[in-house]
Amino acid sequence: MTACGLDFGTSNTTLGVAVDGRPELARLEGDESTVPSAIFFAPQAAPKIGRAAMSAYLDGEPGRLMRSLKSVLGTSLIDEATQVGRERVKFREVIARYLAVVKRRAEAASGQELDAVVHGRPVHFVDGDPEGDARAEAVLRDVAHALGYRHVSFQYEPVAAALDYERTLASEELALIADIGGGTSDFSVVRLGPDRHAREDRSADILANEGVRVGGVDFDRRLSLGAVMPLLGYRSPMKRRELEAPSSYFHELSTWSEINRLYDGRSVRQIREVRRESAHPELIDRLIRVVEDERGHGLAAEVEAAKIRLSDDSETALALNWLEPGLSAVMTRARMERDTAALAEKIENRIIRCLAAAGVGADAIDAVFLTGGSTRLPHVRAAIVRTVPDAPVVEGDIFGAVGSGLTIEAMRRYG
Incomplete structure (x- = not known):
């Protein structure tokens, strides 16, 4: 069995595999380990994804560009059809075609057939809609099985980022993880440390998860x-x-x-x-x-x-x-x-809820770990820091921390 961690994001996608017992992100587009979540359908040609898809569109090639594919998960649009050339294709099939190319490229880069995956997911695909959340995860599960993954499981994206951060720690910490992605903002309060890293069951270390549909x-x-x-x-x-x-x-x-x-x-x-x-x-x-x-x-x-x-x-x-x-x-x-002040305020309020759900005060947080492209916006960063003003801020790999953490989880679950 060869397992991988797949971070299918609203803006970018990464896929990691284990190399010599360590997570390594596959090169999915040239030398790049990130590939934009975009697909371009040209007449009578194989679809292009990522930067190539954007370039084809911007260069004026005839065809259809689609981006932010993940945004339709959990909504009624997922089973609607859209015109692609001469055919009408459901959005779930568009997502499948994009992820199929990602899988093929990762298999070519790693020289292995991938048959198990830990899929990243936000805490909430859709705010206040548990049924929408369940439908979104079910679509990703069905797509993954259709692409040839025999074993499919999920992990919250901020928890995955926490596992990536944990590799750097020399002592135990209670960390706030803030993942501000393209479509959602997700948070976890997690106990981390070198003595906890090898534990098979980490559920007791995850004190709370929260999320809001606000992103880049x-x-x-x-x-x-x-x-x-x-x-x-x-x-x-x-x-x-x-x-x-x-x-x-x-x-x-x-x-x-x-x-x-x-x-x-x-x-x-x-x-x-x-x-x-x-x-x-x-x-x-x-x-x-x-x-x-x-x-x-x-x-x-x-x-x-x-x-x-x-x-x-x-x-x-x-x-x-x-x-x-x-x-x-x-x-x-x-x-x-x-x-965008109201968006930053929503992020701040959701972190406050996450701390309350964890049953800890701001002074109990030893570090705040930031990942996701929108953490670079100064007022977003300030909104996060206001919730835990005394905690040191640790910068993660903006686009790679979640994918690496999902790969760590895949190694733990599938060997």
């Missing part, structure tokens, strides 16, 4: 709505002054998993009706151009890149020359933090 894509959406979409007519007045342009088009254009809905032809016809009644038709013309040229994913990628720049810079500009000469969206960290 939500920060992208708020940033886009605040700084970019107004240039395309978001919240612009109609000729009837008491009305604004319908907001649904802008929200879909700002949400990775919903952008393709605008490319069905019907949306453009509807937006043209909006233009006729708009007090600023020149703004709606920009929206029409983005949708007609199917530039939505490219625009979302530019917003994401701008968000990442704002992790280090106080201001940045998103050039929109391709849309209109001289057009750009100026973004500031201060404005982004105002627009």
Whole structure:
């Protein structure tokens, strides 16, 4: 039996296998161990995934790009069909095709057939919906079996990150694990240490798990709505002054998993009706151009890149020359933090709940371990640290800690 740990994320995916008794992430795209969770369907060609998928779309190749595939798990969309070339394919099949490529590449890199997997999962796929959580896990289980995994089990992503962190410890700690991913934010309070590492049953060491459906894509959406979409007519007045342009088009254009809905032809016809009644038709013309040229994913990628720049810079500009000469969206960290303050507050409140569920105070936490790309946002980091102000902050592998921890768990469960 050859086991692996699979971290199928909203933004990125990793897969690890054991090499000489240690977890090692497989190279899934060239020399990269992370592969973006994106798939591109081209006419009469095998699908491309990851960076190659994004490049094909941005280079203008004919086809269909889909990203943030994990976002549909636990929702009614999972069994809906979407147009892919000449066929209609259910979203669960899209996920299966993506993960099939990941598995083949990992097997080629490791030289082994993988038949057992510990799948990562957020604490909650969907907030306040236990049945949705169960359905989401069931879909991933069914997909894994269909891909040839004979043994399939799951572990919470923050617990997996804790197992990766534990390898570095020389003494026992009570740690708060904060994993702020692309689609969810997940937290665990865990007892860790070199004497605990070899224990077969770690359930008593996990004091509490909590999670909330807030992640990097939500920060992208708020940033886009605040700084970019107004240039395309978001919240612009109609000729009837008491009305604004319908907001649904802008929200879909700002949400990775919903952008393709605008490319069905019907949306453009509807937006043209909006233009006729708009007090600023020149703004709606920009929206029409983005949708007609199917530039939505490219625009979302530019917003994401701008968000990442704002992790280090106080201001940045998103050039929109391709849309209109001289057009750009100026973004500031201060404005982004105002627009996304409610998201950071949700993260902070969920950590407080996690500490309460664990039955420990902030002063009992020996360290806070951070992983996930959105922990680089200063106000998110500050929100986390406020909950345990005296605990040292430990930086994990932003994109690899969960995958490594899942591989450690796979070694423990399957040998």
